Amino acid sequence: MDNFMGWKRDGFKGERMFVLPTESFRDYVEHPQVRRMYLTDVGFFPCAAHHYRERRDGIEEFIFIYCMEGSGTIEVAGSKYVLHENEAFCIPQFTGHRYYACEEDPWSILWVHFKGEDVRYFPLMEYRVVKLNSQNATNRMLFLFELLFRVLEANYTLGNFIYISQVLSLILAETYDREKHNSTQEQNRHVTNVIRYMYKHLNENLTLKMIVDEFELSRSYLNSIFQKYTRHAPLDFFIHLKMKKACAMLRTTDMYIYEVAQNLGYSDQYYFSRVFKNVVGMSPKEYKNSDYFHYKE
DSSP states (O other): OOOOOOOOOOOTTTOOOEEGGGGGGHHHHHHHHTSSSSEEEEEEEEEEEEEEEEEETTOOOEEEEEEEBBBBEEETTTTEEEEOTTTTEETTTTTEHHHHHHHHBHHHHHHEEEEOOGGSSTTTOOOEEEEEOOOHHHHHHHHHHHHHHHHHHSSSOOHHHHHHHHHHHHHHHHTTTTTTTHHHHHHHHHHHHHHHHHHHHTEEEEOOHHHHHHHOOOOOHHHHHHHHHHSSSSHHHHHHHHHHHHHHHHHOOOOHHHHHHTTTTTTHHHHHOOOOOOOOOOOHHHHHHHHOOOOOO
16 A cells, blocks of 8 residues: 555545535634534545545544445554444544545545534544444434535525534434444453453563554553443553452462562562552552451452
């Protein structure tokens, strides 16, 4: 994919595209019901063969892409994300990126550029592909975008700006908030598998890169699901597992503190003691000689 000669930015048979002149309607954009969420560009590119776009510094709007069929690749933040049928992705504002259609099976995409006060209420900074599992997902997304197209073909009135804002919020809600039958199960499965992996490697010094490479997950997604289900970042959770194991070893074995430390992958006993005290609230020696139980099964 090093040579993009022959690729094109837009101009596809059957395409629809609108650019909303928001600068000419600044009073509308500042309206309380509009500034919460408003678009600047929106379009539909069917069977977009040789589609390619690159913006090294990103743009000031978020870019939402929904793939109806076919596939394409999005490169952002040093990673590649392949978008398939019924999948969506959001590129954060001011983030360098490039995206392009699959040569063998080019995507058909609905897309919109947008910004506003309410963007903070959606997980738009996570760099993750969202699968819309429902069989009717494409029909609903097409319906919502068709509403945008119809209004943009009409007059630029305050009422239409408000309507566009509401529809745009619905598109994001359809993607991120509407119940997904398998998303919770999938997240639970990922968290469970990662925790099992951690248990098997308590004697090692795992890094976040080692974990995401092992499970082929993005850092942002792994952090997100761990915060959701454990209220800890992955490595913080791993350290707590280590210290839980240390507590058990200090109480149930005759091992010296340095032996416990080495058994858990710490070559420096004093560093291990500092970590232990930070998590448990007392030194390993104090814990070993006390009746206090930091971890209750």
